[in-house]
Amino acid sequence: MTLPKKSFAMVQTDCRKLEPMDLPIPEINDDSGLVRIEACGICGSDYEQYEGVLRTPMPAVPGHEPLGVVAAIGDRAAERWGVDVGDRIAVETMLSCRHCRPCLAGSYHLCDSRRIYSYIPLSDDPGLWGSYAQYMYLDPNCIVHKMDPSLPAATAVMFNPLGAGFRWAVEIPKTKPGDTVVILGPGQRGLASVLACREAGAANIIVTGLEADARKLEIAKQFGAHATIDVQNENARNRIRELTGGRGADVVVDVSSYAVEPVAEALDYVRMGGSIVLAGVKGFKDIPGFVSDKIVMKEISIHGAIGVTSSGYANAIRVLEAKKYPVETMHTHDFDLREAERAILTLARKIPGEESIHSCLIPEH
Secondary structure (H helix, E strand, O other): OOOOOEEEEEEEEEOOEEEEEEEEOOOOOOOOEEEEEEEEEEOHHHHHHHHOOOOOOOOEOOOOOEEEEEEEEOHHHHHHHOOOOOOEEEEEOEEOOOOOHHHHOOOHHHOOOOEEHHHOEOOOOOOOOOOOEOEEEEOOOOEEEEOOOOOOHHHHOOHHHHHHHHHHHHHOOOOOOOOEEEEEOOOHHHHHHHHHHHHHOOOEEEEEEOHHHHHHHHHHHHHOOOEEEEOOOOOHHHHHHHHOOOOOEEEEEEOOOOOOHHHHHHHHHEEEEEEEEEOOOOOOOOOOOOOHHHHHHHOOEEEEOOOOOHHHHHHHHHHHHHOOOOHHHHEEEEEEHHHHHHHHHHHOOOOOOOOOOEEEEEOOO
16 A cells, blocks of 8 residues: 555644644654554543643644554564554554663553653654554554454544553452442543453442533443442432441542542542552642541552553453443544544533543544
8 A cells, every 4th residue: 555645633732722734654664663543532631731731742743542554564563563554453652661670570651761652742753653643653662452443443442441441440459359449430431440340340330420420420330330429419428338338449449530529538438458549630739638647547558540551451452342341332422633622622521512421533534
């Protein structure tokens, strides 16, 4: 297949400013490749990048949830990744050096020189990093996962949020059969956490949300949540105590974005000796009412969670390819690539009358 010389992309040039550009498609060598983007998922960190909260370099091509088809690949890269031209792949967009102490210890996502595709500026060759584009460069150090081409793109691209569910709600807190898990926030990663906990054999899955989250809470039940709580109209602490026989949850996972109250409240929801995973970013805000003595007296373990690693992605892809769950019910929007700004604002509830759970950008080719 003859590749075009340019790739259309939406480039972030300033806070709250995305501009359409045609970027050169780079030459690849034996160790790199190029993917033709089928879909790019949208999540809360896209909004944080757009708003400038993350203070990422600009100009840059956003987009860190790429699904696509290999358009070109070097011989060594094809052998190393086990893929070839025409294969559908999910791409991990966290780049690590592979030789620092965290990498050698197996924590490549905590690499001392970690880079994330969507935060790499255009000035770093070859420039075509993020997946708000028709094509994306495959760095020699990136990790790719082969995927079933028969899955609809809008479903297959859920490998990213579902991978987060497995890592944040199961792997990090070591959720096991019979556990009670409370998930704070019913967005796409909260719903993905429900599926992951169900796969892990959790016996009691409880999801909290706002009154405006009624549809998401209903989907949580469809996905296997045993109970949902509208925190604006119910006393969540009392309800969780009731649902757990007064014991509290083995695991509490906070995947709510920006809201700081759930962090302090999680200390009341978790049992003695239980675990809390904090995965929802809060814009670097302080946490009012956070009483550290509760951590001491209950001997609570608190874990931070950043990104997804290969085991989480592998489990997500396994579940998606098995078609075990109606994951498509949480997909609400397909946006043309040129509508990237609208996609971000819709997810952030900034478009009146629009409610997004999972959405993605679909480039024209």
